Amino acid sequence: MGLVALASKLELGGERSDDLLAATAKSLTDAGIDLVVGKLIVENAADALQVCDQLKNSGITSLAIVDVTWQSDSLKYLFAQQLGLPTLYWATPYADTFSMACVQHFTSVLKIQNIPFQYVYGLPTDQAAIDKAVLVAKAGRVIDTLANARVALVGPRNYWRIAGAMDMVNEEWQFSKKFGSTIIHVEMEEITDFAGTVSDDEARSVLQDLASRTGKVNASDETLLYSAKVYLGTKALVAKYNLDVVVGECFPRYSGLLNLAASWLGDEGLVVETEGDIGGAVVQHILNTAASGDEVAVATILAETGSYDDENDHFNFAHEGSTATAYAEDVSQVRVEQMGDATQVCFIVKPLEKATVCSLVGADGDYKMLVANASTLEASQEEWEAAGTRLFAKLRFTEKPSKVMDTMVREGIGHHWLIKEGDYAELIQIVCDYLQVSTLRIR
Structure with a gap:
């Protein structure tokens, strides 16, 4: 400053x-x-x-x-x-x-x-x-980091046209102008082709190094080895383009392909978003930068709306699972499960006394950020199983879940929720103020 x-x-x-x-x-x-x-x-x-x-x-x-x-x-x-x-x-x-x-x-x-x-x-x-x-000093650092961020959009280019001869869609230009981040188009084959060059012995060595943050594996040996190769392929992509964020193509062709790599890399401070959500990935990058230097998990949780319980005052959030295992109570509780030909990383998010919840929506250069304070609660095995034994989080706001959901629907907030350990709501509010992004606050 x-x-x-x-x-x-x-x-x-x-x-x-x-x-x-x-x-x-x-x-x-x-x-x-x-x-x-x-x-x-x-x-x-x-x-x-x-x-x-x-x-x-x-x-x-x-x-x-x-x-x-x-x-x-x-x-x-x-x-x-x-x-x-x-x-x-x-x-x-x-x-x-x-x-x-x-x-x-x-x-x-x-x-x-x-x-x-x-x-x-x-x-x-x-x-x-x-x-x-x-x-303000922290907000300046976040905004500067955001303005210089390189975001890889891994997946098919937009070779179709509606009204204009561009290989990119207008929204990419609008998003870049608002947040400063640069979107780089690459193909999934850049990761998979590199993965194809990695030997099984090299992949096994990687798995040994990553064992302390992998948990129990219920996927096939072949799938696990390939996940290690995809992890190396993703790191090679990051090094080639000097990337800050990777946003991967997912359904239907590559469902789950990047999940385990995203979990491992999340613990290393890199955002790998597995569902093609550029806005959500950039929000994760914002939250990680906001927390830089603090004694909290380096990653941000990606979850989706599941259900809510007004009587017991909490939401149930779930996801197929790509979050860093630092958010589990203990790595022994993490399960890496088979999902088609790929994997999902499954565990209960540990209790967090303070958490910040964000979600970004918008179009035509006009964006809105959900900025909320919350906490996560201890969950039982039965609750986890009822949610499909995937990534699972019980989230509590100060307002009743039904009221929160009514607000979300009324304001058009999407179903991707980004959850960060710690209270960064005021900092994110100031970042949004300077970026002229409107906010929806839930305290």
Whole structure:
């Protein structure tokens, strides 16, 4: 995060500039933010441009601007125009400086220009202000990571036309413009052809290395060996294109092909989405980036709506199974089952006191994100069997399940739910604010 202070020698309070900047820098650094401090107190356009040049070359992904005194629009415009980063505007509680009025004025301008922002009010030691700055810094990192993400769409190209001579559909362009991520078209044969070059001995060696996060295998030896080869083929694809996310073709031709590889790679921090859901995969990438550095599972759970129980206040979520086994209570409870010629990874999601649930829908460049707080509950063997002994999670929101489902249906939220250990709802809300993605909050 970059940090700059703006002040005018013509206004009262300008003498506080150096102290306020130093105190704010200390508070933000102590809070764990990797900070780059502007080399000048910005008093005029020349100062602003020098600091912009400094920050442009520093690798920052967000910005905090402290209004020490009143300043004209034109100075903060330079930072917005030159840097274009998620920005926090910090007003200080000194009536003689009109700092709050300055922030209020400029945010009204930003509203007119449809430019997203966050603001705080308080001294450099104000904990609420510091916490918001931390969230903005994390949001900046998430957005930057998202903008540079390479997403492989593994499956058939769109060689059909309706009204326009494009090999890609309009939605791919719209999604890329909104989120910044680049979609790369590849074929499933790039994975399967590589898998065909892997020897059985090499695959067995991989299975030995992955035994600690595989669980009990009820699939055939041939299927398990091929899953190990697909795992290596997927890693080769990632290395070839320097990918951040893999979105695989699934039903009907490749059902389950990537499930076990996705589980293994999820534990390694890579998103492999197994059902052609680019939006869902990118949300997983967002959640994983949001949690980076925290002591939580590195992966995100992919689940689908199953049933709900209003009397006992929980949803039953299930999926054929491609989630990292870190979400099982113990790897001994994981079952790798045969599914046609492929596999599914089956277990009960362990109890999570705090979880964040997201889902993305939209079209024509207009997107909506479900952002919800929840927890997962302990489930019995009988409940697991009733759900088909697949991936299974009991999820509880603060609102009754029927009310949550009524809201989902009314708002058009899809059936893919992405569940992440930990509370990242406020951070995801800020990311969506900066990306201008509307949100549906369920707390």
